[in-house]
Amino acid sequence: MPDPLIQTDAGPTPGWHSFSTASLEEAARRAGWQAAANTLFPSSVLEAAGAADFFGAVSWLRCGEVLVADFVSTAAEVSRGEEEIAEADLWYEACLQVEGDCRLAQGGRFIAVRPRDIVLYDSQQPYVMTFDGPYRQIALKLPRAGLRDRVPGIDGLILRPISGQSLPGRFLFDFVLTLCDEKAESGRAPLAIRLGSQITELLAMALSDMVSDQPLSAHRQGQLARVKAHILAHLDDPALNPGAIAEAQDMSLRSLYELFEAEEVPVSGWIRTQRLERIRRDLGDSLLASWPIATIALRRGFKDVAHFSRAFRAQYGISPRAYRKARQG
Template sequence: MVHRTMIDTEQLPPAERFGMWLDLVARTAAPLRIRSAHQHDFRARAEFVELGPIQLVRYRYPSLAAVRTAKLIRRTEVDFHMLALTTDGAGVVGQDGRQSRLGAGEFTLYDGSRPHEVSGFGDEGEQQHAASVVALIPYGAMPLSPERLTPLLAGRMSATEGLGALVAQYLTRITSYPEQYRQADAERLGGVALDLISTMLGRHLVAEDDMPREVRRRALLAQVQNHIQRHLGDAGLTPGSIAEAHHISVRSLHRLFEQEQTTVASYVRELRLERCRRDLADPALAHRPVQAIATRWGFRDKAHFSRTFRAAHRLTPQEYRTVHLQQARIVNSPASEVNSVRTY
């Protein structure tokens, strides 16, 4: 599992919670000076996820206002850019004389090496908490220089369409379910995040030509793979439809996957088989017919599905299901639970 750290102020008595949050913020890569009307009972949570070159932080907090002063900046050893996604509530960010009000589903970028102000507000008269996901990106990790990124500071960028939506989905998925990813994959996951973020920022700067070709290729590949995963159940998912959805030629699509040592068809087939395996082994889906599972994941022809599955696993779909459901019953049987307790 990737390395993560969770901080929850509700672990302490109400009078100590705000102090705990101040200590937490003081130890981060970009410390801030904070004030809040909820200091008497500051219920907040932060989860830090380390992904190689970058750090992702998922925040949930009452309304607050924060400022990064020149004095705090001088105490920081590494300069960072911060890409912040508002997921609940609203926020206000100001830097270099520019100020923007942000709603849920919007990104903003600010430079940790320069003074700035950030505020967050909950919905419904501040009865609900504000929430955000922040990516801390060291200088030099992206192919765009700090000078090139200056026009984007404290601005607004959509997280609900185009590349912005893809970046938002990627960051929220990882920070919502970090336990699903292995530590060995952290570096690559961070690299994909950097490629997507760099490409999104480059688009906003109308400077995509400044992006290295390999960064653009990996970002496009991530978009294509995300599209495939979202449309696996569509029988009309073909190289032609995939290429059309991304405004590229089928030939370009095939070249994109050649560098991944696979083909488009193989990638789609393996994903579909993976989803079928998962559902066939799930006791909660034991009542569902095998063909219904196959159809759900894009295998419309029963005979074709059976041949494809058997070629991959040397078992028919029904044999695979029987074996794995039997194993699940053994693991979950009372005798197994007793033995597990005795083992420990």
């Protein structure tokens, strides 16, 4: 059967898009729904009884690198096994339960997700999500690196429900629900692009509110968070380097290196990655379309344009010029 989302989803068309199984033959509804969901999110498997009675509808909005998807469906089970997981699935996902109940299992934990609950789960781990009846759930797909940088110890927060009645949870829940309920307004470009950073920050704030409850290396996590915050605050300064960071944080250079030993990259690599991420976002920003690439690279802390170009290609597998052309059409 033809994929109902591929052409629309792959293109640069801004605004909200939608898909419903109501347009499909009864026998094709479950397969169509799974194809639609797998176009938007990392692959999973759908199980639903009664093909003739199954119904699903989804509306989605791309907010920069964040995807917001508003799902409504009849009873179903969605599972993601080891065979569906790919190395490129570098996402965290969060569900905001609006109506109906959900049971979610991942990493040996099993929780019930009630209306106004918010739950973070990991695309790199198997999970099972069960809905025994009709439901509405808003799902978020967010870049893994962005949340890890903002929330130390984030993996300890997987499947720990955030109440949408708490102050940080309410900020996020009501903000996202309003976006979904006010589609005509929230889908306007370039507003939608900037909404992604707000969603990320609100989710990070809600998750960080729970970090104090985590028993794992609280002092180390706090110290690492302060160092990363200092780096991000001075990221555009070409003089930023490990020595300057250690001095500003009143620690030895050795202590700084040790602090990053548990990270995916050393401190110098983390600085470079963050600079490249800022530049990548700038290259996709229509408001900066007239800026020379060299100017963007230099203002983001790189001292040498040729070195930047090599680093960008090594990180993303494409030249800065080709990336900008692809993003801005």
